[in-house]
Amino acid sequence: MSYDLVVGLETHVELLTKTKIFCGCKNSFGSEPNTNCCPICIGLPGTLPKLNREVVNFAIKAGLALNCKINLNSKMDRKNYVYPDLSKAYQISQFYTPICKNGYVELSSGKRIRIHQIHMEEDAGKLVHKSGDVYVDYNRGGVPLLEIVTEPDISSSEEAREYVEKLQMIMRYIGVSDCKMQEGSMRCDVNVSVKPEGSRVLGTRTEIKNMNSITFMTKAIDYEYKRHVAVIESGEKVVQQTLRYVESTNSTESMRSKEDAQDYRYFGDPDLVEINLDDLYIEQIRNTLPELPTNRFKRYTNKFGIPEKDALLIVKYKNVSDFFEAASAGLKNPKAVSNFIIGQIFRNIETETEREKFEILVSPKQLHELVKLIEDGKINMNLAKKTFSKMLESGKDVTDFISEDDMKGISDNEIEALCREAVSKNEAAAKDYLSGKEKAIKAILGYVMKATKGKGDALKIEKKLVEIINQ
Numbered sequence: 043m044s045y046d047l048v049v050g051l052e053t054h055v056e057l058l059t060k061t062k063i064f065c066g067c068k069n070s071f072g073s074e075p076n077t078n079c080c081p082i083c084i085g086l087p088g089t090l091p092k093l094n095r096e097v098v099n100f101a102i103k104a105g106l107a108l109n110c111k112i113n114l115n116s117k118m119d120r121k122n123y124v125y126p127d128l129s130k131a132y133q134i135s136q137f138y139t140p141i142c143k144n145g146y147v148e149l150s151s152g153k154r155i156r157i158h159q160i161h162m163e164e165d166a167g168k169l170v171h172k173s174g175d176v177y178v179d180y181n182r183g184g185v186p187l188l189e190i191v192t193e194p195d196i197s198s199s200e201e202a203r204e205y206v207e208k209l210q211m212i213m214r215y216i217g218v219s220d221c222k223m224q225e226g227s228m229r230c231d232v233n234v235s236v237k238p239e240g241s242r243v244l245g246t247r248t249e250i251k252n253m254n255s256i257t258f259m260t261k262a263i264d265y266e267y268k269r270h271v272a273v274i275e276s277g278e279k280v281v282q283q284t285l286r287y288v289e290s291t292n293s294t295e296s297m298r299s300k301e302d303a304q305d306y307r308y309f310g311d312p313d314l315v316e317i318n319l320d321d322l323y324i325e326q327i328r329n330t331l332p333e334l335p336t337n338r339f340k341r342y343t344n345k346f347g348i349p350e351k352d353a354l355l356i357v358k359y360k361n362v363s364d365f366f367e368a369a370s371a372g373l374k375n376p377k378a379v380s381n382f383i384i385g386q387i388f389r390n391i392e393t394e395t396e397r398e399k400f401e402i403l404v405s406p407k408q409l410h411e412l413v414k415l416i417e418d419g420k421i422n423m424n425l426a427k428k429t430f431s432k433m434l435e436s437g438k439d440v441t442d443f444i445s446e447d448d449m450k451g452i453s454d455n456e457i458e459a460l461c462r463e464a465v466s467k468n469e470a471a472a473k474d475y476l477s478g479k480e481k482a483i484k485a486i487l488g489y490v491m492k493a494t495k496g497k498g499d500a501l502k503i504e505k506k507l508v509e510i511i512n513q
């Protein structure tokens with residue numbers, strides 16, 4: 043029998059707010075342990091939390107960008123559990139009334155992965171294991187999180203990968219999170235089940251906690267799928283439980299049996315007031331959203347004729363996409379700009395982090411000027427590429443490398459004369475071409491290009507040559 047894979051993801055993203063969710067402590071990654079803490083975020087009795095407005099604003103932004111409905115009234119609840127990284131023995135979260143409901147992320151196939159809800163909550167501290175001892179670092183305690191929960195709509199590990207990548211991209215565009223999985227600012231809990239092909243009834247699920255790499259997430263999903271199928275085929279039942287993925291063996295192991303909502307004894311946090319919003323407030327936040335990557339992608343492919351693969355590379359990083367926007371504004375051929383970015387700029391900045399930062403010496407204006415010269419027929423592509431390499435190394439303008447004289451280009455008459463000269467001096471090649479050896483034209487083309495010192499447009503010249511040879 044064949045089985046369908048069913049996956050639902052719960053993704054935590056850490057917000058880039060200046061301060062923590064319920065106190066004024068700095069929200070930053072990588073500080074000395076226990077230096078960004080106060081009595082509130084280490085959970086001392088008698089302290090009172092106060093909700094950070096920026097967290098609410100970021101949650102609304104995320105909700106709008108993920109096509110959600112924003113709840114005008116929501117509140118915070120306590121989720122009770124005991125663990126050393128959470129000294130007050132409850133996490134403040136939203137259980138009964140999450141701030142955002144019913145959204146979706148659209149995959150490239152057009153399939154929509156529905157978002158069940160987004161809620162705000164605080165992160166817990168971190169246990170550090172060192173030479174047999176355990177230390178607690180509370181810097182992360184009280185760092186604001188959004189938990190973004192999908193419906194069980196994902197049907198393959200590849201869809202899961204695309205969903206997470208899209209989510210990452212959208213959160214970065216709107217500036218609410220840097221979503222760095224290696225640093226833990228984005229983590230996924232992966233719920234997996236299988237069911238007989240086409241069946242409407244969902245199977246029993248297992249949940250793999252805290253995945254912090256997309257590649258390992260897809261491996262974990264594929265592993266669980268096979269494991270569930272094997273369990274069912276052997277006549278046994280899948281046990282609902284919480285699992286951990288083990289990288290070294292590419293398999294999962296049990297952490298604990300699944301806990302239910304009732305185990306946490308959720309109740310409204312009596313220390314915090316309700317969050318009451320109105321439509322005007324939400325519209326004001328909507329107006330601060332930038333153009334989203336999905337929209338840019340559509341514009342680049344449909345309007346500018348940029349191949350999908352290239353458009354994806356540009357759109358993936360907001361800094362790159364913003365650079366592209368600025369450099370291509372007002373040009374007839376934005377595609378030339380994307381070719382320079384992908385062909386030449388990306389050659390020297392290869393890692394994800396570098397592309398994310400996109401710190402290069404050339405400004406959008408400088409690339410714009412270069413492409414404008416090509417569009418105006420003043421320099422050819424060959425010369426432009428060579429010049430751009432020099433610009434990238436030095437940060438200097440195109441006019442520092444190309445003189446007025448070079449930019450005058452070369453007249454059609456001059457080209458025609460040079461082509462005729464080339465054909466008569468390369469008779470053998472011309473004959474070869476006429477007898478069907480198409481490559482022979484390249485030798486004659488090379489002669490002309492050399493004579494124009496690279497100023498001529500190779501395509502144009504080749505056309506002219508063919509015309510002359512065929513006369």
Ligand code: ADP
Nearest residue numbers: 048049050051192193194233234235244245247
């Ligand atoms: P909990 O709060 O106990 O983790 P939820 O019902 O809120 O459980 O679901 C959490 C996640 O698990 C959601 O993303 C949901 O889509 C997914 N999920 C629920 N049932 C299944 C299932 N049978 N197979 C796969 N995913 C599931």
Ligand code: MG
Nearest residue numbers: 052231233249
């Ligand atoms: Mg869960």
Ligand code: ZN
Nearest residue numbers: 065067080083
């Ligand atoms: Zn604090």
